[in-house]
Amino acid sequence: MAGDVILHTEGLRKAFGGLVALDNVSIDVERGSVTLMMGPNGAGKTTFLRVVCGMYKPDAGTVVFDGHDITGLKPHEIYKLGLVKTFQIPLPFVKLTVLENLLVAARDNPGEGILKAPFRRAWLKKEEELVEKAFKLLELLKLDHLWDHPSYGLSGGQMKLLEIGRALMTDAKMVMMDEPISGVNPVLAHEIFSRLLKLRKELNVTFFIIEHRLEIALKYVDYVYVLDRGHLLTEGRPEEVIDDPRVVEAYL
Numbered sequence: 001m002a003g004d005v006i007l008h009t010e011g012l013r014k015a016f017g018g019l020v021a022l023d024n025v026s027i028d029v030e031r032g033s034v035t036l037m038m039g040p041n042g043a044g045k046t047t048f049l050r051v052v053c054g055m056y057k058p059d060a061g062t063v064v065f066d067g068h069d070i071t072g073l074k075p076h077e078i079y080k081l082g083l084v085k086t087f088q089i090p091l092p093f094v095k096l097t098v099l100e101n102l103l104v105a106a107r108d109n110p111g112e113g114i115l116k117a118p119f120r121r122a123w124l125k126k127e128e129e130l131v132e133k134a135f136k137l138l139e140l141l142k143l144d145h146l147w148d149h150p151s152y153g154l155s156g157g158q159m160k161l162l163e164i165g166r167a168l169m170t171d172a173k174m175v176m177m178d179e180p181i182s183g184v185n186p187v188l189a190h191e192i193f194s195r196l197l198k199l200r201k202e203l204n205v206t207f208f209i210i211e212h213r214l215e216i217a218l219k220y221v222d223y224v225y226v227l228d229r230g231h232l233l234t235e236g237r238p239e240e241v242i243d244d245p246r247v248v249e250a251y252l
């Protein structure tokens, strides 16, 4: 793949006992892209995501994110470099409002550092900036009208949008999501993807998405990787991949 690669994996392998869940998986994700990983049940998609985010250590291979070799780093170390998996960050505090849920997700929230409390002016300025940033994200997610609603009142789909907003409050360069539209009705599922495209355009953030619902997801993504029984079966633009006889066969 041409262009600026934000995530590169080389020869990733992960076995559970005798079961090889990932076998020699090498991919490149272009910066600013929306990249999909698809494949039948048990193909190794979730395992791949967990290895990349540091939740599992690979048996072999390397992961390079934004120029850093992150192979074997702990999840919080990887998160600090700007690679965030949604649903890895704590679930929204249901009693907090939508806006508060974004503010607590921001990293280096200055109000947290008791030593900095005396520097009230700097602190207030930073708070102001965070509120501004949160509102900008809420507008892009079309959740701004709900800013002072407690998050327990949100629908399932809105909750997923809030999770994405929380990931972006951390200044994530790349957001990884495992089945972000599962359980969401088709109309809202399309909405979620079109809002992702808007976020990508505005913030140049990269999205890496695992999804089963191809009839929805394929319309919105730039590039697709297909996993099957731990192997990379094929890759390409959505229209190329979907016509590949090997993909059709893997799904049958």
Ligand SMILES: Nc1ncnc2c1ncn2[C@@H]1O[C@H](COP(=O)(O)OP(=O)(O)OP(=O)(O)O)[C@@H](O)[C@H]1O
Pocket (backbone or CB within 6 Å): 016, 019, 021, 039, 040, 041, 042, 043, 044, 045, 046, 047, 048
């Ligand atoms: N922690 C684990 N211990 C043992 N086996 C595991 C573990 N995690 C995954 N596996 C096995 O590894 C294989 C790949 O699983 P994985 O969850 O990565 O697939 P998937 O592509 O995400 O599937 P799905 O589409 O159903 O979510 C499966 O055979 C699964 O049973």
Ligand SMILES: [Mg+2]
Pocket (backbone or CB within 6 Å): 045, 046, 047, 178
């Ligand atoms: Mg899975």
